[in-house]
Amino acid sequence: MKHKTFFWFFLPTAMAMFLFIALPLVSVVSQSLHVPHDKVLITVENCDPFGCTSQTQIDHTLTQALYEADPLGQWAGLGIYFDRGHLAIKEVGEMWRGSSGLGDFFSTLKNLPFYRAMGFTLTFTFIVTPLVILFGFLIALAVNSLHQRLKGLMIFFSLLPMIVTPLIGSLIMFWMIDSRGIIGSMLQILLDNPELSLKASTGLTWITLIIYGIWHAAPFAFIVFYAGLQTVPKETLESAMIDGATRLQQIMHVVIPHLAPLVAFVALMQLMDNFRVFEPIIGFNAEAHATSLSWIIYNDLGGETRLLSSAATTSVLTIIGISILLAPVLVRTWREFNPQE
Amino acid sequence: MLNKKIAFAIAFAVFSSSVWAGCGIDGGRVSIVGNEFPAIQAIGAGAEECAGGGVEVTTNLTADHQKINVQGMTGNPAEYTTAIIANSSIVALMVEDVIRPLDDLVAKHGQDIQKHQLVTVGGNIMAVAFMANAQHLVFRADVLAEAGLTPPTTYEEMLAAAEVIRSTGLMKNPVGGAYKAGWNLAEEFVNMYIGHGGEFFEPGTAKVSINNQAGVDALNVMKSLSDYMNPDFLTHDSNATSAEWKAGNVAIMNMWGSRVGPLQSDEVDAEVASNTDIAGPMTVGGGSIPASTLWWDGWTVAKNISDEDAEATFLAMKHAIRPEMLNDETSSLAVWLIAGYEPTVASRGVVAAAQMGAKPYPMVSYQGLLHSALGAEIVDFMMGKEDAATALADTEAAYTAAATEKGYL
Numbered sequence: 001m002k003h004k005t006f007f008w009f010f011l012p013t014a015m016a017m018f019l020f021i022a023l024p025l026v027s028v029v030s031q032s033l034h035v036p037h038d039k040v041l042i043t044v045e046n047c048d049p050f051g052c053t054s055q056t057q058i059d060h061t062l063t064q065a066l067y068e069a070d071p072l073g074q075w076a077g078l079g080i081y082f083d084r085g086h087l088a089i090k091e092v093g094e095m096w097r098g099s100s101g102l103g104d105f106f107s108t109l110k111n112l113p114f115y116r117a118m119g120f121t122l123t124f125t126f127i128v129t130p131l132v133i134l135f136g137f138l139i140a141l142a143v144n145s146l147h148q149r150l151k152g153l154m155i156f157f158s159l160l161p162m163i164v165t166p167l168i169g170s171l172i173m174f175w176m177i178d179s180r181g182i183i184g185s186m187l188q189i190l191l192d193n194p195e196l197s198l199k200a201s202t203g204l205t206w207i208t209l210i211i212y213g214i215w216h217a218a219p220f221a222f223i224v225f226y227a228g229l230q231t232v233p234k235e236t237l238e239s240a241m242i243d244g245a246t247r248l249q250q251i252m253h254v255v256i257p258h259l260a261p262l263v264a265f266v267a268l269m270q271l272m273d274n275f276r277v278f279e280p281i282i283g284f285n286a287e288a289h290a291t292s293l294s295w296i297i298y299n300d301l302g303g304e305t306r307l308l309s310s311a312a313t314t315s316v317l318t319i320i321g322i323s324i325l326l327a328p329v330l331v332r333t334w335r336e337f338n339p340q341e
Numbered sequence: 342m343l344n345k346k347i348a349f350a351i352a353f354a355v356f357s358s359s360v361w362a363g364c365g366i367d368g369g370r371v372s373i374v375g376n377e378f379p380a381i382q383a384i385g386a387g388a389e390e391c392a393g394g395g396v397e398v399t400t401n402l403t404a405d406h407q408k409i410n411v412q413g414m415t416g417n418p419a420e421y422t423t424a425i426i427a428n429s430s431i432v433a434l435m436v437e438d439v440i441r442p443l444d445d446l447v448a449k450h451g452q453d454i455q456k457h458q459l460v461t462v463g464g465n466i467m468a469v470a471f472m473a474n475a476q477h478l479v480f481r482a483d484v485l486a487e488a489g490l491t492p493p494t495t496y497e498e499m500l501a502a503a504e505v506i507r508s509t510g511l512m513k514n515p516v517g518g519a520y521k522a523g524w525n526l527a528e529e530f531v532n533m534y535i536g537h538g539g540e541f542f543e544p545g546t547a548k549v550s551i552n553n554q555a556g557v558d559a560l561n562v563m564k565s566l567s568d569y570m571n572p573d574f575l576t577h578d579s580n581a582t583s584a585e586w587k588a589g590n591v592a593i594m595n596m597w598g599s600r601v602g603p604l605q606s607d608e609v610d611a612e613v614a615s616n617t618d619i620a621g622p623m624t625v626g627g628g629s630i631p632a633s634t635l636w637w638d639g640w641t642v643a644k645n646i647s648d649e650d651a652e653a654t655f656l657a658m659k660h661a662i663r664p665e666m667l668n669d670e671t672s673s674l675a676v677w678l679i680a681g682y683e684p685t686v687a688s689r690g691v692v693a694a695a696q697m698g699a700k701p702y703p704m705v706s707y708q709g710l711l712h713s714a715l716g717a718e719i720v721d722f723m724m725g726k727e728d729a730a731t732a733l734a735d736t737e738a739a740y741t742a743a744a745t746e747k748g749y750l
Contacts, residue, residue: 038748039706043545044463048428049470049678050635050701056545057462058706060438074748084742091738111727111735113717179573180588200572202724285576288522288720302408305713306433309746 025319031312032080034073037066073309080313085296087317088112113296114317120290123206125274125325128213132270133263135214136221141251143222144229155226162219170283173212205289209280216280217273221266228262229255261336268329275322293318364660365450368395369653370646374410375425377402378599380472380675381638384425387661396653407433414439417645422654425640428704429712431460431468434641436706441644442466446655454659458678460639462704470639471662472675475699476532476595477633477690478623479604483616484511484592492618496536496562496625496632499593503569506592516569517585517594521578526723527715528634532595533559535700536625536632547707547749549740552733558626560722560729567723575723589613595623595633598691599675621693633694634702637678707749714739 040062046055067073082089091112099105109115143154161169176183179197188196198204232255240250278294281287287295293314300311373388375381385400392398401421403409407430413420415437424434434440442465447454451469460468478499480492488506493499499516506515519525534541539555542548567574571585579600585591587609603609604617622633640658642651664681671677676688684692702708714736722732744750 035746036748041547041749042463045461046463046704047459047461048701048704049457049460049473049637050695050699053701055703055705056542056547058436064438076746080746083746084738085746111721111731113739174576179571195572197572199576285521285578287717288575288724299713299717305709305743306411307710307743307746310743 028312028315030072031309032316033076033078035076035080035309036073037063037070038074039063040066076309080309081317084112085307085310086114086313088114113291114293114314117291117293117296118321120206121275121277121292121321124210124213124277124290124292125271127210128217128274129267129270131214132217132221133266135218136266137225137259139218139222140225140229141255143226155223158222159219161215162217164216166216166279167283169216170212170280173208174284177208199285202289205284205286209277209284209286209290212280212284213274213277217270220269224262224266225259228259232258264329264333264336268326268333271325271329272322275325276318293321364391364396364656366391366394366396366653366656367649369397369649370422371396371398371650371654371657372420372422373398373400373402373425373640373658374406374413374421374423375400375402375640376406376427376638377404380599380671381425383666383671383674384471384640384658384661387663387666388657391653391657391660396657398657410434411437411439414643414645418647418650419643419645422643422646422650423640423658424643425638426468427474427636427638428702429636429709431639431641432704432706432709435462435467439644440467440641441651443469443642443655446642446652450652450656450659453680455678455680458639460637468639468641469658469662470637470678472638472677473691473695474597474599474636474638474676475633475691475694476528476597476622477631477694478620479517479586479594479596479601479690480618480620481592481613481616482618483612484515487511492620493593494621494623496533496566496623499623500562500565500569502593503566507569512590512592514569514571514590515592516566517582517591517596518566518570518574519577519579519582519596520563520567520570520574520723521581522575522720523716524712525578525716526575526719527712529563529595530559530715530719531702531712532632532634533562533625535634536623536628536630538628538630541703541708541711542705547744549711549737549744551711552730552737556733557729560719560732562625564723564725564729575720586617587613598688598694601687601690602673619687619690621690621697622699624697629698631694631697631699633699635694635699636702638675707744707747710743710747710749711736711740714743 040059041056042059043054044057046053081087084091092109095105095108099108110119139158143151143158146154175181177198178184179188184198187198188194198208236254237250240254245253276294277292278298281290281292281295297311297314300307300314371388371391373385375385381402385402389398389400410421410424410426411433414424414434419439426434444466447459447466454469458470459466460470478492484506485492485502488502488509488511490502490505493502503516506512518529520529534551534555537555537558539551539553539559541551543550571577571590577585579597582594582596583600583604586594586604589610589612601617601619605614622631624630625632642654662679664679667677667679667682672682673685673687676684676691718736718739719732721727722729741750
């Protein structure tokens with residue numbers, strides 16, 4: 001392609017990438033490096049239907065003047081990144097010096113919001129992603145071996161978990177696993193433990209969220225692998241059969257190598273999706289036991305607090321986290337498409 | 342049938358036109374944003390009566406109002422000309438400086454608004470309150486009678502009663518409470534801490550001080566109560582707690598006055614509904630102030646709107662809270678602060694809270710930051726993973742980080 005043709009061909013994409021990827025990134029990074037101006041506080045008399053009290057309020061004229069002088073707020077540098085709500089450098093240092101061993105250190109680390117969230121996010125990501133790939137592959141193999149007439153119906157049913165909006169799906173599950181819900185009571189009877197509550201213990205809540213995550217995402221892996229299975233070369237399979245390969249050997253040596261690029265694709269998508277796990281935490285009301293980086297952002301932005309710099313900082317940390325997670329997969333894909341001479 | 346419809350239409354036309362004349366607005370735009378529950382809906386409907394003749398009235402009543410009201414009032418001209426808020430949420434509007442003082446409008450049109458309805462901050466009238474709310478005791482008369490108990494007046498008595506109900510086998514988890522991690526759990530701590538006589542901040546500063554004996558005692562009472570609750574209590578907000586009550590699983594709880602009506606409605610099992618009774622809030626730790634906070638709901642006027650719109654908004658909202666809006670139907674919706682309101686049976690708890698000297702929820706800009714920090718950090722204590730002092734120290738650290746970022750410290 002001529003350079004000029006390429007330029008005009010690529011221009012719309014470049015513009016869109018600049019507007020929708022580069023600018024928001026610059027904006028979020030610059031917000032994370034600034035904090036609001038110091039509020040000028042004054043003590044005033046407040047009166048409401050229940051009487052008068054003297055309380056501390058913001059002096060708006062003085063605070064407003066600060067903003068007009070410098071609308072972005074104060075330069076904070078990496079201050080927010082290192083405060084207790086995020087990387088908590090000072091607190092982690094103190095814990096390291098005060099802890100008796102590695103186990104003790106990690107258990108006190110869980111007390112800091114960022115590390116608590118990372119603990120759950122990473123556990124969730126690294127358990128759900130491989131299991132989604134495994135179950136997606138197994139479902140695809142099973143559906144692929146069905147009779148032609150049954151296939152359509154089975155594909156439809158297998159896709160249902162993905163069709164349900166995560167927030168709605170998790171809310172429905174939340175009531176089903178309640179100690180008086182259908183799944184909750186069934187587990188109590190099966191395990192002969194009338195005190196069992198899936199929502200009251202951290203471990204069981206994590207397991208519930210992980211199972212939900214697999215249930216929700218497996219159809220995605222399934223449909224990708226199912227499409228891939230349609231392209232497995234018949235000749236190779238037939239020659240393997242003639243050579244006496246069992247069904248397992250055919251899958252191990254013909255099907256899986258053929259689907260390997262798709263595995264990388266599904267792993268990439270799932271790592272990204274699972275790292276920003278959010279809806280199930282809201283749907284299952286699991287804030288007490290499990291939080292994630294996305295949940296921290298949501299919590300900072302909502303309600304009466306509006307910690308905008310904190311939310312921006314957590315967003316940048318999420319982007320960095322996803323980049324680190326995806327790096328191995330991306331490097332691998334790069335090598336596959338650019339073989340070394 | 343047709344006659345009835347016509348009669349109704351005529352009555353409505355006569356009624357609405359006479360009311361419209363009563364609003365006294367020449368023209369302008371009124372746009373309301375607020376929470377969604379029956380009492381607020383009645384206010385919204387009242388303001389809408391003023392529509393017509395060059396006056397445009399729209400309402401957006403939603404449970405998500407706090408997520409949209411600041412943004413909706415920041416633009417110039419503001420999308421919303423008034424926000425219906427409570428003592429905690431007015432703070433966000435004042436921090437962003439999007440509401441105007443009402444002194445001139447009150448002087449011009451508000452002679453008949455009662456003095457105690459006017460919410461003043463530093464001498465400026467910032468809101469007009471129209472209803473009050475508080476958490477107080479809700480109990481099952483039949484269960485208490487069967488266990489030979491009287492309604493508790495202190496949290497210590499509540500714990501003793503819970504033990505009796507459990508040990509006699511009447512109920513396994515007799516205590517209810519909105520203890521969901523986050524806002525609800527923090528609100529219960531605020532109640533309990535005030536009940537123990539605690540102060541949240543060092544006077545005149547934004548420096549937090551809750552890691553003290555009152556804080557530890559407050560947490561310990563909450564933990565003892567949670568032993569008598571459904572084990573899922575950290576996932577139960579007011580709605581889920583109400584559902585537990587309706588299912589007949591709970592006999593005593595501290596609950597919002599505005600939530601009691603639905604518990605006694607026809608939809609609930611007759612045995613539960615007819616035995617649901619209320620009393621004033623409880624005290625704790627030998628204190629004399631109730632472990633509860635008083636709340637008001639009121640309306641404000643946006644800053645970034647024309648004087649004409651501000652005046653129209655003031656008049657329409659004033660029309661919505663005029664004494665004539667009180668009738669048999671609306672009286673039971675809330676504890677109104679409007680002149681001529683006769684307390685109903687349902688308002689007993691909130692009225693008792695006010696009489697016992699319950700403190701209003703603090704109207705301080707940085708209280709919201711402490712509330713969020715509490716909601717996240719005392720959870721580990723409630724689950725038994727750390728002690729009370731550590732949980733309070735964590736809360737103070739989380740608050741300090743947030744308040745430093747916001748520029749309060």
